[in-house]
Amino acid sequence: xxxxxIVEDNIDILVVGxxxxxxxxxxxxxxxxxxxxxxxxEKANINRSGAVAQGLYAINCYMGTRFGENNPxxxxxxxxxxxxxxxxxxxxxxxxRHVDSAVHKFEEWGLPLMKDPxxxxxxxxxxxxxxxxxxxxxxxxxxxxxxxxxxxxxVYNRIMVTHLLMDDKKKNRVAxxxxxxxRTGNYHxxxxxxxxxxxxxxxxxxxxxxxxEGMGRVWYAPWSSGSAYGLLIEAGAKMTQMENRIVLxxxxxxxxxxxxxxxHLKTYTQNGYGDEYESKWFPELSKMVGKEYLDTExxxxxHKPIPTCLxxxxxxxxxxxxxxxxxxxxxxxxxxxxxxxxxxxxxxxMTVGQAVLWAATDVDPKYENPELTTSEPYVxxxxxxxxxxWCSGPEDISPDEYFWGYNRMTTVDGLFGAGDTVGGTPHxxxxxxxxxxxxxxxxxxxxxxxxxxxxxxxxxxxxxxxxEQIYKPLENYTIGRNEIVAGTVSPSxxxxxxxxxxxxxxxxxxxxxVTVSYxxxxxxxxxxxxxLAILEEDLEHIGAEDFHQLMRGWELRxxxxxxxxxxxxxxxxxxxxxxxxxxxxxxxxxxxxxWHVLTVSHRNRITGEYTLEKAPCYHLVGEGxxxxxx
Amino acid sequence: MPTFxxxxxxxxxxxxxxxxxxxxxxxxxxxxxxxxxxxNMCWECYSCVKACPHQAIDVRGYADFAPLGHSVRVxxxxxxxxxxxxxxxxxxxxxxxxxxxxxxxxxxxIPDLRxxxxxxxxxxxxxxxxxxxxxxxxxxGDIHTLExxxxxxxxxxxx
Numbered sequence: 001x002x003x004x005x006i007v008e009d010n011i012d013i014l015v016v017g018x019x020x021x022x023x024x025x026x027x028x029x030x031x032x033x034x035x036x037x038x039x040x041x042e043k044a045n046i047n048r049s050g051a052v053a054q055g056l057y058a059i060n061c062y063m064g065t066r067f068g069e070n071n072p073x074x075x076x077x078x079x080x081x082x083x084x085x086x087x088x089x090x091x092x093x094x095x096x097r098h099v100d101s102a103v104h105k106f107e108e109w110g111l112p113l114m115k116d117p118x119x120x121x122x123x124x125x126x127x128x129x130x131x132x133x134x135x136x137x138x139x140x141x142x143x144x145x146x147x148x149x150x151x152x153x154x155v156y157n158r159i160m161v162t163h164l165l166m167d168d169k170k171k172n173r174v175a176x177x178x179x180x181x182x183r184t185g186n187y188h189x190x191x192x193x194x195x196x197x198x199x200x201x202x203x204x205x206x207x208x209x210x211x212x213e214g215m216g217r218v219w220y221a222p223w224s225s226g227s228a229y230g231l232l233i234e235a236g237a238k239m240t241q242m243e244n245r246i247v248l249x250x251x252x253x254x255x256x257x258x259x260x261x262x263x264h265l266k267t268y269t270q271n272g273y274g275d276e277y278e279s280k281w282f283p284e285l286s287k288m289v290g291k292e293y294l295d296t297e298x299x300x301x302x303h304k305p306i307p308t309c310l311x312x313x314x315x316x317x318x319x320x321x322x323x324x325x326x327x328x329x330x331x332x333x334x335x336x337x338x339x340x341x342x343x344x345x346x347x348x349x350m351t352v353g354q355a356v357l358w359a360a361t362d363v364d365p366k367y368e369n370p371e372l373t374t375s376e377p378y379v380x381x382x383x384x385x386x387x388x389x390w391c392s393g394p395e396d397i398s399p400d401e402y403f404w405g406y407n408r409m410t411t412v413d414g415l416f417g418a419g420d421t422v423g424g425t426p427h428x429x430x431x432x433x434x435x436x437x438x439x440x441x442x443x444x445x446x447x448x449x450x451x452x453x454x455x456x457x458x459x460x461x462x463x464x465x466x467x468e469q470i471y472k473p474l475e476n477y478t479i480g481r482n483e484i485v486a487g488t489v490s491p492s493x494x495x496x497x498x499x500x501x502x503x504x505x506x507x508x509x510x511x512x513x514v515t516v517s518y519x520x521x522x523x524x525x526x527x528x529x530x531x532l533a534i535l536e537e538d539l540e541h542i543g544a545e546d547f548h549q550l551m552r553g554w555e556l557r558x559x560x561x562x563x564x565x566x567x568x569x570x571x572x573x574x575x576x577x578x579x580x581x582x583x584x585x586x587x588x589x590x591x592x593x594x595w596h597v598l599t600v601s602h603r604n605r606i607t608g609e610y611t612l613e614k615a616p617c618y619h620l621v622g623e624g625x626x627x628x629x630x
Numbered sequence: 631m632p633t634f635x636x637x638x639x640x641x642x643x644x645x646x647x648x649x650x651x652x653x654x655x656x657x658x659x660x661x662x663x664x665x666x667x668x669x670n671m672c673w674e675c676y677s678c679v680k681a682c683p684h685q686a687i688d689v690r691g692y693a694d695f696a697p698l699g700h701s702v703r704v705x706x707x708x709x710x711x712x713x714x715x716x717x718x719x720x721x722x723x724x725x726x727x728x729x730x731x732x733x734x735x736x737x738x739x740i741p742d743l744r745x746x747x748x749x750x751x752x753x754x755x756x757x758x759x760x761x762x763x764x765x766x767x768x769x770x771g772d773i774h775t776l777e778x779x780x781x782x783x784x785x786x787x788x789x
Contacts, residue, residue: 027743027760028759028760030743030744031743031746031749031759031760032749032754032760034743034744034748043653044650044651044652044653045648045649045650045651047649048649048650048651048675048677049651050651053651053673053675053677054673054675054676054677065766065767065771065774066766066767066768066769071774071779072774072779073779073781085787089783090783093774093776094757097766097773097774098759098762098766098773100765100766100767101759101761101762101763101765101766104765104766104768105761105765107733108739109734109739109740110732110733110734110736110739111732111733112730112731112732112733136729136730136731138706138713138729138731139731139732143732143740146736146737146740147740150740150741150742150743151742151743151744158653182653210692210694210695211694212670212692212693212694213632213669213670213672213692213693213694214670214692214693214694214695215670215671216632216652216669216670216671216672216673216674216692217673217674217692218673221651221673221675222652222671222672222673223651223652223653223671223673253692253694253695253696292787341727344717344725344727345727345729348702348704348713348715348717348727348729349729352674352675352676352689352702353673353674353691353692355702355715355717356674356689356691356696356700356702357691357692357695357696358719359691359700359701359702359717359718359719359720360691360696360697360698360699360700360719360720361696361697361720362719362720362721362723364719364723394757396757396775396776397775397776397783399783399785435759438759438760439759442759446754449754497670548653548654548656548667548668551653552671592787596786596787616785617785617786618783618784618785619783619784619785619786619787619788620776620781620782620783621781621782621783621784621788622779622780622781
């Protein structure tokens, strides 16, 4: 079929996936690696790719140390509290101490950051909440894309990277990546000394609430295909906190964001009958999770934010008790024309689909309080949750168990991560992901300069085998298609969409999705794993009609591998750590005695078997922090 | 259906095909014009709508839950550095919004780092990133460390 093999050799730094993490990596790599060969491989077009493709109306991670607002440790304590203690505080502290320097650069590059009129004299930014600043970010992605493109030797757009290449000489060392051009079909081989994966987390692995056209209106981008995890798990990298999926309370159906509404517009929620409902679920919930995590009396008085999952729990419980729907009370705030404008521009700037929906249904929040819903679960590592690879921290901070030489390097030599890829670092968001990319790139340059990438060998056999594997779905289709008259039903192949829907059904029903009210248990998870194993056999028989479908087929493989890892982790952690994200029906309590630890998994590349272990959870303490005996 | 393309306005230039993050805007072989090949993988992100030089692309909300009769139109003007939105409700009401998209002329404010002075070995071996510590606080203050902030790491449960 005229497929060419295009080899890009002698790369020093290969960036796979140029969202906010990848663009940060390419930018920083040039600063420290003046003569290094920097190549970007991007599935879409770098100018509008990744989770920020349609823009953002806020930067959710900005310390403001310049204006005396927060120190890095304040942010660490916040993220720790929100994730019920389960975070990598070394990585968080490191990201937080650098993140402001990225944001100040964004402003210099032209990103319009709103200024606080009350603090005009010092030029302080408009705060949405303690950590968020408001921006006019429609062109956020084109701006950071320019920063990356200027530094890279070449940007390859429309390359779906399917596998990482491994060194055939030294065990457990990365050697680049392979993939194909989703337009021309050409086979691309990238031989590289280091690889920084900035690929996306996973949307669409749990059955979405909307299943027709609306399955595209997922909260996280539909093109976030779990490649961050699929690529890494296949390469044998250890993963952490993969059970920590996130469920979002958002405007119904459009999944429009609520951050600016809660924080800036001061809107609030009530049940279908106009009553406040959250607080009445808290006493019982406090018994489930313990007073350290939800202090019903103290927390309200101290205004310490309540963890997002626990607020979800109240939402879900109230709906299940028959008092839905939950409404966002907007009618008061929207009387102020300025706040009304902010409310609308918030959607137009980052979730246009919600504005489309309100226009279609004649919902004007000035006259009507819109409905909220809780989404299907998502697996990702840069928003308010921390799934991802088990990575080394920086040498001046990290405890021994968290440090093996190079910042943001996974447990595979030369393989680095940024953004969704890195585990244990929630609340990085866009600016934090960009910062993580920068940290990874500096470390990757040092790795090369230290001579760690010498003598990498990639056999022609490895390259040829991957090629055969990648294009197999095209062959499956060509052969199988001749067996049938017409249509999509074949006894020998399944289309990528059918495979995706089977995956979503398994994950939904066995791993705690929407239709089971986010509840699972050991029995369900074990059945889920069996079904995922059979699905994996069938994925050998994916049929792809063209290169676009071939891309969907490989996205599905990455989503499947992600799902398997999520299910393994969920089975391992025998407690309910995050009520409101998911529940282990057979262990409905938070269990600090046994589970105040991070979960780490490793999949054997040859046998496919998983080993799971507990890793210690270290916390930052200053004077006055007391240890809680459990 | 998420995005769709008006037959009479599209000239098949392919700007939408070039930009779509989901790879779903393709050129139809027969009509030589663009169309959305996979509406259920469309995020309504408007990247193609903004990129179309003829305003040939529009969005009709997802059929599962959005009634007909609405429109959300946009003009993104790189020269002026603005984006203009018009939201038309099913009942005919209209709202208009205008926002800046950049404060700088495109392509001028981001340097090629190859031209910056080389960092010293000290900087390479430090925890500093490019243009730090200056850009963290925009003054002479240094980077935060555990020591500078009076912190240490301890294993266990601390709140």
